[in-house]
Amino acid sequence: MSAATTRSRTPDRLCAEAVDLARAAAEEAAAPGVVGEHAGLVSEGDRVVTHFFECKELGYRGWRWAVTVARASRAKLVTLDEVVLLPGPDALLAPEWVPWSERLRPGDMGPGDLLPTDAEDLRLEPGYTGEDEPLPNAPVSEEMAELVEAEDADLTAGTVSNLPVAPTRGSIAAVAEELGMRRARVLSRYGLHVAADRWEESFGAKTPMAQAAPAPCVSCGFLVPLGGSLGQAFGLCANEFAPADGRVVSLSYGCGGHSEAAVMPKPPQPAPPVIDETRVDPFPLRPARDSGSVPETADEASAELGHS
Numbered sequence: 001m002s003a004a005t006t007r008s009r010t011p012d013r014l015c016a017e018a019v020d021l022a023r024a025a026a027e028e029a030a031a032p033g034v035v036g037e038h039a040g041l042v043s044e045g046d047r048v049v050t051h052f053f054e055c056k057e058l059g060y061r062g063w064r065w066a067v068t069v070a071r072a073s074r075a076k077l078v079t080l081d082e083v084v085l086l087p088g089p090d091a092l093l094a095p096e097w098v099p100w101s102e103r104l105r106p107g108d109m110g111p112g113d114l115l116p117t118d119a120e121d122l123r124l125e126p127g128y129t130g131e132d133e134p135l136p137n138a139p140v141s142e143e144m145a146e147l148v149e150a151e152d153a154d155l156t157a158g159t160v161s162n163l164p165v166a167p168t169r170g171s172i173a174a175v176a177e178e179l180g181m182r183r184a185r186v187l188s189r190y191g192l193h194v195a196a197d198r199w200e201e202s203f204g205a206k207t208p209m210a211q212a213a214p215a216p217c218v219s220c221g222f223l224v225p226l227g228g229s230l231g232q233a234f235g236l237c238a239n240e241f242a243p244a245d246g247r248v249v250s251l252s253y254g255c256g257g258h259s260e261a262a263v264m265p266k267p268p269q270p271a272p273p274v275i276d277e278t279r280v281d282p283f284p285l286r287p288a289r290d291s292g293s294v295p296e297t298a299d300e301a302s303a304e305l306g307h308s
Helices: 002-010 017-027 142-151 172-178 187-204
Strands: 034-046 048-055 061-073 080-087 122-128 185-187 223-225 234-237 246-248
Touching: 002 080, 017 034, 017 061, 034 061, 080 234, 185 187, 187 246
Parallel strands: none
Antiparallel strands: 034 048, 048 061, 061 080, 122 185, 223 234, 234 246
16 A cells, blocks of 8 residues: 555544534535534545534435535645535435336326337337348339339439439338338337236236136137237227226136126036935934933833933
8 A cells, every 4th residue: 555545544634623614614505503513524635634514404314514625735724625415324315216218107198198119119120121122123123213213203303312302202111101011110029928918917817807707708709809919819808897898808818797608507506405304214202221311210100201
């Protein structure tokens, strides 16, 4: 360890003794009566010391007024450097800032709200690109571009390459729109999996409603099939009395509003007990001698009445 490092960790004596100067500077910067007791000091370097004072202002629990003083080399006069309010080790701090895109939850959007999608959103992927070389008979090939230029000769000034803005006709976006592919981005495989997991958790086979349902949605007449790969596992509920009306439900989901719930066979019930009223079971009026209910007597006439 060098001598300069050792000196920087040892507070300068004159700067450490300038407590009154530091307090006066803190009271001048703060409101009256909010500067508390001296809470220590720390050496910031050669002849640079920061004094800490407790902050009594409401809402700043654990904060400290930090006043930095310094002294020039071979000078005996201590001067003020800066005054700032800093949080202490146990200070009350605001929670860490979270971007709005991470704070947003389903149902937070209202009328007029806009939710821009990030260009690198993993849930989306390009619906079409222009990286591949078009075929010779494609509308965007060089041969077709000459025909487009000839057809648009009376509408454009000069060749297509000399125009300030390229015409939309013949472009990849125009061809995609003509073919019904107007979406610049579509769901990626990651986006499909995220949506499927979310729908399965809300209206899937493991929900209490599905566990008590008479049959799954795959056999319900109110199920509207979905197109694409999601249609293999999900559909749309069209039963206005069902809890999932207008929602995407799993084919294994179910509820009491199943279209065939009224005609489905009821679960088997145990048969009621049968009492045979045509048979009479004889019961003796007196108990057997070996039953032990009454003591044996020589004379049955002397036995106490009321015993069975």
